[in-house]
Amino acid sequence: MVETSPSFTVTMNDGKSAAPECPVPEPASKDMTWTDGKQTIKYTATAEMLPLHTDDGTLIGHMFALSYVSDQADKSDRPVTFCWNGGPGGSSAMVNIGGLGPRRVPINTVKQLPCPTAPEDNPYSLLPSTDLVYLDAMGTGYSKVAEGYDPKKVWGVDGDADAFMRGIAQWLTTHERWNTPLYLYGESYGTMRNSVLMRVLGERGIALTGVIEQSTILDYAPTLSGNDLYYMGMVPVYAATANYFGKAGAGVDQFEWFDKAWKFVDEKYGRALIASDSITPAEEHELAAEMSELIGLPAEFIEKRHLRIELDTFRKNILADEGLFCGRYDMRFTEPAYMDVQGDNEFFAGEDPSGDAIMTPDQSAWMKLVQETGFAGSSINMLLSMKVNEEWNWTHQAPGTMGSPTCPNTAYDMGTALRRNPFCRVLFFGGIHDAATPFWNVKHSVSKMFLPESITSRIEYKVHENGHMAYEDLPTLEKMVPELAAFYEKRHEA
Template sequence: MTDETNAASSAKEDKKEPLEPVPATAAKDYVWTGPDGATINYTATAEMVPVREDDGTLIGHMFMLSQVSDASDKSDRPVTFCWNGGPGGASYMVNIGGMGAVRVKTDGMAHLTGVGEVEDNPDTLLPSSDLVFIDAFGTGYSHIAPGFDAKKVWGVDGDGDAFTRGIIAWLTEHKRFNSPIYLYGESYGTMRNAVVYRLLGEHGIGVTGVVEQSTILDYAPTLSGNDAYYMGMVPVYAATANYFGKAGKGVDQYEWYNKAFDFVNSTLAGALILGDELPADRMDEIAGQMSELIGLPKDFIKAKGLRIELDTFRKTLLADEGKTTGRYDTRFTTFGYPDVQGDNEFFAGEDPSYDAINAAYLDVYMKMLGDIGFKGYANYEGLSMKVNESWNWNHQARARWARRRHRTSRSTSPRLCAATPRAASCSSVASTTPPRRTGTCATTWASCSCRRRSRTASNTMCIPTATCCTATRWRLRPPAPNSRRSTRSATSSERLADR
């Protein structure tokens, strides 16, 4: 390298922005007082926990706020790790708006104005468990390390892996491996629960329990056109209509809700399955029953084919009053939304139940962190649409287990794998015909370094070790070139006997 090149490189390095310092850990002692006068002394700690890959590469720093009892004996005291969903949501909502030691004081369905007031939370989990609230990477104060690819953690599997590593790091730092562990997730956080639960187990860490709030483990029923969605929403519509006096006046809200459930199971489900074969008179009858339950006009329901979208319901129920209802909590209202303001997708993101509390909640949360003594970054990302829109929804079940099992077995037994574009390449395959059921050594196939075994039949097969095969080992035979079988999954009799 020439002196000029070195000088240019040094100049380029000098122009790089300096790395932002990681905020220092801060802690403060507090006392929680319950509605019965009982008290708990606890320590609130705000910290940036380093999260690393197996080789030590820094993924980033996860912001965690813990509330830990000062009890001297913590041998059997649980630790509950809590988070919101999104994906793209930070954990402040489930903290001061849910399970944390303090909460923002609310006033029914009124929109909070100005600075929010704080009070001890009578519904906190603190009497039963220590609490750790975690911000996902790209949200809150959790920052991804410079140079690390954010796409690796902005997805179902990468996110679950990052949270698993973060939890292990916290348990290590605070010496709590012997404590019962619980996971608490809200909305998308319930799906994260499932992934983290699995990955913690693969790391040898048992989870005592999982709490699911606003559970969603399958997004398919939420897609337009899925009849399970339309059936599932009717009880929600009925409860909302009952609250506003549009249906079931004088009837207990739970009784009305259960009545709607019974209607869905006994009547609506069968009608939706029939589709266009539903007789007109039966359609009219069911639309009338549904109108009585959810407060929308019968003809309107008929025109929609008994299928009412949430945003359609929100726009329509209180239209005669010039109002629209909330999304997260349909009891909240705001001004009616004229269609001329934009498309339905924009309206779907407008939620008075979120607007009513968000500013006050975030304001209180920032003040709480300041009181602890934590000085974070310039911006706390409460809800990141960048993370949400970049999310990788693909999930490879048991991926880590499969890789570990394959690595472990390579030295003990030969197995076939397909050299397909989705598999690692075979370095030098000397034959295009895999070994058949013989007792000879597959020496011409011994130089492969495949990392993954495909279940699809392929003409190019290889074994990852030089171990000799036995007559009982190989049962998979290649299909004829360009045959129909080459494009389908191998049958049970064609698969490897690798157990």
């Protein structure tokens, strides 16, 4: 059984270690100025490799950090937010250059971005509210596991959280920022990382002020084939997408249509899935007709599949009459459909117009930003390491539970952390067109913990018209800015 008893010791180091396989690049900094046309902030951009050691001093490796720190003299109440993407195996580049860092790639909503594209000052940056630190997970971006150290110790739910705890502690020490308001900002798998990290940081005496969860997944059970929670979470997303493309709910507001599908799931659809073949053919026929009205696919098509529509089935069929298929991260993005000869399911599952539209321009622009600091990093920097992703150890024992399943539910880690720290707040962001981490499942994961009002009163939910990458959608960014600013200001409330 995994030992889960808390420890309140943070073991630091002086940065000295045995020489790794390749020379570790020296830290590099550049003084910069950000403006949104109304206010101006002078800040320092620093790219560096943070040494990580185990408690006994063994070198784990070096974690890459790209930080933006305001030149504000008194930083006693100046928050620091640690940010990352997910994967697992993803670097932190996109949540940086995509829309939350001081500079960003210009957004073109649901169309392909050109490359090259010039980064510009980002009027939607979090910099007015907080200093920003972007950390790359071990084995991703520039972060390197030390020669001789088993990477499988950090490529997993628990080892990854432990490594990030050490990276955060090292950054706070290097930059002399202990006892400052601390926040986490995670996207996708980064939200699962946050959930475990909330608990791990607390057990090491590092208290959080707030956690921002964007495009969240806390429980991996809905990702299992045939899981009823999967189909339940997808229906509101399918409905929003059908509404967007004019296939359902003509003339009805997109959020109203999304909510209507949500109500259908809660009141009728979920019960039918649980009943399975116990419902009568007449009941199934009636539900298929109602579902067809919501998600835009023919009732007979839905009925034939016993009300269970796979994501790739929807992506291939909702725009089939137009010769298109739609995205996964953001279902509003489209590309021309493939011929049957390229009908391999595994290939198609990895094809995503919304990823194609932004990932290459974002990566190229991010590399330019790092170059500008003077950091001498490698010429190869992957947004997503498939090696890390494929070798990930999903085993995790949630606090207070028995056994270590390979399908983790980290909501219990978050619930434990919030019970221990009554001052921490959580803000969930979701998108109605996000088919990677459906928002219905997030609400369900938290609600089934039956947390008391003293905790739920400090949890907020915001849902917008975006897909998975909220920062890549301009209308969403415009709404997020005041919501995030208000969230940071709540640190001054009891």
